[in-house]
Amino acid sequence: MTVARSFSSPGGARHVVVIGAGAVGSASAIEALRAGLRVTVLEPGEPGGPHATSYGNAGWLSSHSVVPPALPGAWRKVPGWLADPLGPLALRWRYLPRAMPWLLRYLASGWTEARVQRTADALRTLLADAPVLHARLAAEAGVPQLIEQRGLLHAYRSRAEFDGDALGWRVRQRTGVQWEEWPQDELRRREPDLDARYTLGVFVPEAGHCRDPGRYVAALARHTLGSGAERVMARATGFRIEGGRLRAVLTEAGEIACDAAAICAGARSGPLAAAAGSAVPLESERGYHVVVEDATAGPRTPTMVADGKLIAHWMDGGLRAAGQVEIAGLEAAPDWRRAAILLAHLRSMFPSLAPSAPGSTAVKHWLGHRPSLPDGLPCIGPAAATSDVVLAFGHGHVGLCGSARTGRLAAQLLAGAAPEIPLAPFDPARF
Numbered sequence: 001m002t003v004a005r006s007f008s009s010p011g012g013a014r015h016v017v018v019i020g021a022g023a024v025g026s027a028s029a030i031e032a033l034r035a036g037l038r039v040t041v042l043e044p045g046e047p048g049g050p051h052a053t054s055y056g057n058a059g060w061l062s063s064h065s066v067v068p069p070a071l072p073g074a075w076r077k078v079p080g081w082l083a084d085p086l087g088p089l090a091l092r093w094r095y096l097p098r099a100m101p102w103l104l105r106y107l108a109s110g111w112t113e114a115r116v117q118r119t120a121d122a123l124r125t126l127l128a129d130a131p132v133l134h135a136r137l138a139a140e141a142g143v144p145q146l147i148e149q150r151g152l153l154h155a156y157r158s159r160a161e162f163d164g165d166a167l168g169w170r171v172r173q174r175t176g177v178q179w180e181e182w183p184q185d186e187l188r189r190r191e192p193d194l195d196a197r198y199t200l201g202v203f204v205p206e207a208g209h210c211r212d213p214g215r216y217v218a219a220l221a222r223h224t225l226g227s228g229a230e231r232v233m234a235r236a237t238g239f240r241i242e243g244g245r246l247r248a249v250l251t252e253a254g255e256i257a258c259d260a261a262a263i264c265a266g267a268r269s270g271p272l273a274a275a276a277g278s279a280v281p282l283e284s285e286r287g288y289h290v291v292v293e294d295a296t297a298g299p300r301t302p303t304m305v306a307d308g309k310l311i312a313h314w315m316d317g318g319l320r321a322a323g324q325v326e327i328a329g330l331e332a333a334p335d336w337r338r339a340a341i342l343l344a345h346l347r348s349m350f351p352s353l354a355p356s357a358p359g360s361t362a363v364k365h366w367l368g369h370r371p372s373l374p375d376g377l378p379c380i381g382p383a384a385a386t387s388d389v390v391l392a393f394g395h396g397h398v399g400l401c402g403s404a405r406t407g408r409l410a411a412q413l414l415a416g417a418a419p420e421i422p423l424a425p426f427d428p429a430r431f
Contacts, residue, residue, distance in 0.1 A: 013036055014260060014415070015259050017041075017261040017262075018039060018040070018229075018261070018262045019263050019265050020043060021041050022052050022054050024266075024392055024395070024402075025264035025392075030223060031408050031411035039224065039229040040232055041225075041232070042232050044252075048215060048221060049218075054403075058289070059209045059311075059313060059320065059322075060304075061147070061210060061401045062130075062207045062398070064127075064179075066119070066172060066175055067120055067168040067172060068109060068110050068119045068120075069396075069397065070106050071168065072110060072111060072167070087324075091328070102283045105374035113167060120171045120175050121174075121175055125421040126405050126406065126421065130401045131147065131208030134147045138219070141216075141223040146210055146211045146215060146316075147211075148209055149206075151208075151301060152209065152304070153299070153301040154201070155191070155303055155305045155306065156306045157307060161200075161307070169202070178204075178205070179203060179204045179205075180205065182203055183199075186201070187200065193352055194303070194349060195348065203301070211314075212315055213400055215316070232251070236251055237251060238250040238272070239385075240255065261389050262389075262413075266371045267371035268371075270282040273393075273428065277383050277385030278391060282373060284329060284330050284372070285369075286368070287323065287324065287325065288324065288339045288365065288367050289321065290340075290342045290365055291320045292319045297350045297353040298353065299350075301313075305349055308348070309324055312349060318362075318364075321343065321345065323342070324341070326338055334365075334367040339365035339366070371395065373396070376396060378392070378393060379393060380406060380410070381423050381428050382413065384429065387413075390413045392409070408420060
C-alpha cells in the first residue's frame with residue numbers, strides 16, 4: 001500500500017476553505033496543501049457517498065471527451081429524442097419554463113463547427129493527461145488499483161452511423177486525439193459479448209477509467225485529512241466580504257475566518273457563486289446508472305455505444321451502465337424508469353447477459369446531478385466580488401476526468417500563482 005505523502009503548512013500560511021469534498025474539491029484541497037496553504041474542507045455529507053455526483057460516475061477518464069453535447073443541427077434532433085421513450089434525453093415538462101433559457105444557450109453554443117472547435121481546444125487543455133494525473137493522485141491516496149489506462153471503445157452499427165459523428169471526430173483530431181478503427185472481425189474478436197449489430201469500433205488508447213469513483217473520491221478526501229487539512233461538516237451559505245477581500249465563509253454552523261475560498265460544490269454551486277458576485281447559468285444534467293452485480297457478460301474494454309448514448313464497463317461492484325440526460329432540476333424526485341431504460345439498453349448490448357432472478361437485489365439504481373453550464377465549459381477563475389473566492393465547478397459530463405487538473409488550477413489561483421493553462425475560456429465572467 002502506498003504511504004500518503006505528508007504536507008507541511010508553515011506558520012502564518014494563507015488559510016483557504018475548500019467548499020465541497022467531491023472529486024474537484026478533494027483534488028483542490030490536496031493541491032492547496034501541496035502549495036503550502038492551510039486548508040479547511042467544508043462538506044456536510046460523507047465524501048464519495050451515494051449522495052455525491054462522483055459516486056455514480058460512469059468512470060471514464062476520457063481525455064478525448066472534448067466535444068460538447070450540443071453540435072450543429074442538434075435542435076433538429078431534440079424533438080425526436082424527447083419523443084423516444086428510450087432516447088438519450090428526457091425533460092420534465094413542468095420544468096421547461098425554468099430550463100428554457102439554459103437550453104437555448106446550450107443549443108447556440110454548438111451552432112457552428114467553429115464554436116465547437118473553440119470549446120474542444122479549451123477542454124483539451126483541461127483533460128489532456130487526465131489518466132496520468134489521476135494515477136498519481138490515486139497512488140498518493142493509497143488506492144492505485146482504482147485507476148487504469150487501457151483505452152476506451154466507441155461502438156457503431158455501421159460506417160454510416162460513424163459518419164454521422166464525423167464532425168466530432170474531426171474536431172477531436174484537430175486537438176491531437178488519436179484513435180484506432182476496429183473493423184467488424186477485429187471488434188468481434190476483442191468484444192465477443194457485444195451484440196453483432198455493432199460492426200465498427202473506434203478505440204482511443206490514451207483514455208483510462210476508474211474502477212470505483214465513489215471509493216476513489218472517499219480515498220482522496222481521507223488523504224486530505226491525513227495530510228493536514230481540517231474538516232468541518234456543515235453547509236456553506238455565503239461569504240463575508242469587506243473592502244473587496246474575503247474575511248469569512250458563512251455556514252449553517254457559523255463563520256469560518258479565512259483568507260480565500262474555492263467553490264467546488266458541484267450542481268449546488270450556483271447560489272454560492274452568486275453570493276460572491278458571479279451569476280452563472282448552472283443547471284443539473286441529471287444522470288442515472290444501473291449496476292448488475294451478478295452480471296455474466298459484458299465488455300472487455302470500457303465501451304460506449306452510439307445508438308444508446310450510454311457507457312458500460314466493469315466496476316469493482318459489478319457491470320455498470322451510465323449515461324443519457326434528464327432535465328428536471330435538483331429537487332424533482334427520481335424517475336426510475338430512466339434506470340430501467342439503461343438496463344434495457346445494457347441487455348440489448350450484451351444479449352448473453354443473463355437476467356437476474358425474480359426478486360433479486362443484484363441490480364442497483366442511482367441518480368446524480370451533473371453540474372453543467374450551457375457552453376460545455378466549466379467555470380474556473382475568480383469571482384466577480386473578490387479574487388479571494390475561486391470558482392471551480394460546472395464540468396458537466398467530464399467532472400471526474402477534469403477534476404485532477406482543475407484541482408491544480410484552483411490551488412494555483414488560491415496561492416496567487418500563475419495557472420498552468422490559459423483560463424480565459426473558463427472565466428466565470430463570460431456569462
